[in-house]
Amino acid sequence: MxxxxxxxxxxxxxxxxxxxxxxxxxxxxxxxxxxxxxxxxxxxxxxxxxxxxxxxxxxxxxxxxxxEIPVDPREILAPVVAAGPDGAGERLLRTFLSVWDDPAIQPGLLALVRSLMADDSAGLVRDGFIPVVVGPVLASLVRDRPEVRVPLVASQMIGLIVARYVIAVPPLAQMPAEDLVARVGPVLQHYLTGDLP
Amino acid sequence: MxxxxxxxxxxxxxxxxxxxxxxxxxxxxxxxxxxxxxxxxxxxxxxxxxxxxxxxxxxxxxxxxxxEIPVDPREILAPVVAAGPDGAGERLLRTFLSVWDDPAIQPGLLALVRSLMADDSAGLVRDGFIPVVVGPVLASLVRDRPEVRVPLVASQMIGLIVARYVIAVPPLAQMPAEDLVARVGPVLQHYLTGDLP
DNA sequence: GTCTATAGACGGATAGAC
DNA sequence: GTCTATCCGTCTATAGAC
Structure with missing residues (x-):
């Protein structure tokens, strides 16, 4: 650009x-x-x-x-982690959705996700993005055992991306971001700091 | 065959x-x-x-x-719904994982998922699979408002598929099914019958 | 700058020999 | 049954006219 x-x-x-x-x-x-x-x-x-x-x-x-994703995940997530673990699930999801709902950013992210799923470039997410970008960020938010909590958080967020943006299942695709924050946020919080077997 | x-x-x-x-x-x-x-x-x-x-x-x-998926989802899910809403989250996830972990079935399912994400055939899942197959099944398990609970359940299960089988993020990919049932099952149960805003 | 024409590669599909 | 040879279409990419 x-x-x-x-x-x-x-x-x-x-x-x-x-x-x-x-x-x-x-x-x-x-x-x-x-x-x-x-x-x-x-x-x-x-x-x-x-x-x-x-x-x-x-x-x-x-x-x-x-x-051309004009977003550095670590930068945008900094305030989320800075505020500490309390209510982190909601805050995390809110900033996450605000990025994905931005019409200037969404197509680029969608293209990226689509191409990552299609090819066998899954290794790029597995060995690159998750451990070096989102891993360290989330790790500072979890209470313990990050190696099990982080992937669980990731699974729910990945599912949200795919369901809401890739497949666009109704009414998930049309649901206001704040409704999703209220409904899924607590689950993320549970994965981050709740009691886990 | x-x-x-x-x-x-x-x-x-x-x-x-x-x-x-x-x-x-x-x-x-x-x-x-x-x-x-x-x-x-x-x-x-x-x-x-x-x-x-x-x-x-x-x-x-x-x-x-x-x-050549030798599985009819409605048939395999029948016992899950028959046992009623109590503990349905765990049961649902357990049967789900048992199918996906079957080495005879997994490649077919993976191919199906990959092709669904790559093309714009998302409409097939959105307008076909979810509402006519999984929708009615899950709808009989939810307490109320199936139109909001079913997609939430779907989002977590989709995320699990993608994370565990497509991307294979560790240690999700290696985690024994029962561990996942214990950790994610309660979340599904919450989406099915818990208090939701 | 914008378009026409075409080279070169690749993949799906078919006919037919053995 | 299995393979050789080939046709046909589509695509990326380039060269060059206007």
Missing amino acids: TARASRGRRPGAPDTRAEVLAAARASFAEKGFRGTTIRAVASAAGVDPALVHHYFGTKDDLFVAAL | TARASRGRRPGAPDTRAEVLAAARASFAEKGFRGTTIRAVASAAGVDPALVHHYFGTKDDLFVAAL
Whole structure:
């Protein structure tokens, strides 16, 4: 994402590049990586396939351009952990949902999730994301035995993502975030600090 | 699966058909539908691509042959609902895990889940599987407001599938089924019959 | 900048020899 | 039954005209 503000008037042509990127984002989010074709993206944006290559290079390049998640999980979760374990379940879920419900971020996250499930890149989540990103963050919130509590928390949050955003089962997909916080938050809290066999 | 027992000796050639099917199952489970190619399946089974077609017809046919889920969810869940709402969370989870942990069934289920997440066939789960299969079954177990309780139960079970079987996050993937029943069962019970805002 | 034309690779499917 | 050879379609990617 290059800086787009510069003085003087913008080029007369509409921002074709942005339209291509938006089309790519939507397609990757909906159909996954293998399911989207450069041709389909170009057609959706009303341009020629060659133009897509001209802007973004290879299909892989287009994919990473379409992700562009403007969120650092550790940064956004910092205030959640700073407030301590009390009510952490609700706070965690609230910030989590606020990110996922952001229409500017959602397509990128969806595309990411879709591609992670489709390929055998599950190892990336298992050995990368969970232990190095979310693990340490959550570990500071749990009472004990993080190695069993963190995965349980993760399982419920993964299920929420898949049910609400990927499958969009009603009424989960339409449910206001605060309702979900009230209903699922206590479960997360239980996994974090409750009595567990 | 045709009956394989008949008197007299089996044909001298090893059961190539079964090997092809096994290779297909593994590939579909690991790489999803789009990710597996007939050629790769044939190569993994040590045979010619044309032979795969000869046995199974199109790639779609091969896929449904590789699924071959020998389980009717409604049938297997019948005893769970018959015993009533008390302790239903644990019972539900136990039968659920016993099916998923069955090595004869798991690859088919995994392939199914992978393909459902990859394509935009989410509608199939949302409008088909959940409301017509699992919905009615679970609805008879909940205390009230099935339209909010059933999706919550579904979200936790989906999360368990993805975390334990698709991503295989440790130690969730290695955890004995009974440990999971003891830890997650109460949450399901809470979603089924507990106090919910 | 935008499009046309096409090269090159890959995968599904079929026909037919052995 | 099993394999060779091949057709046909789709896709990425590039070269080059306008």
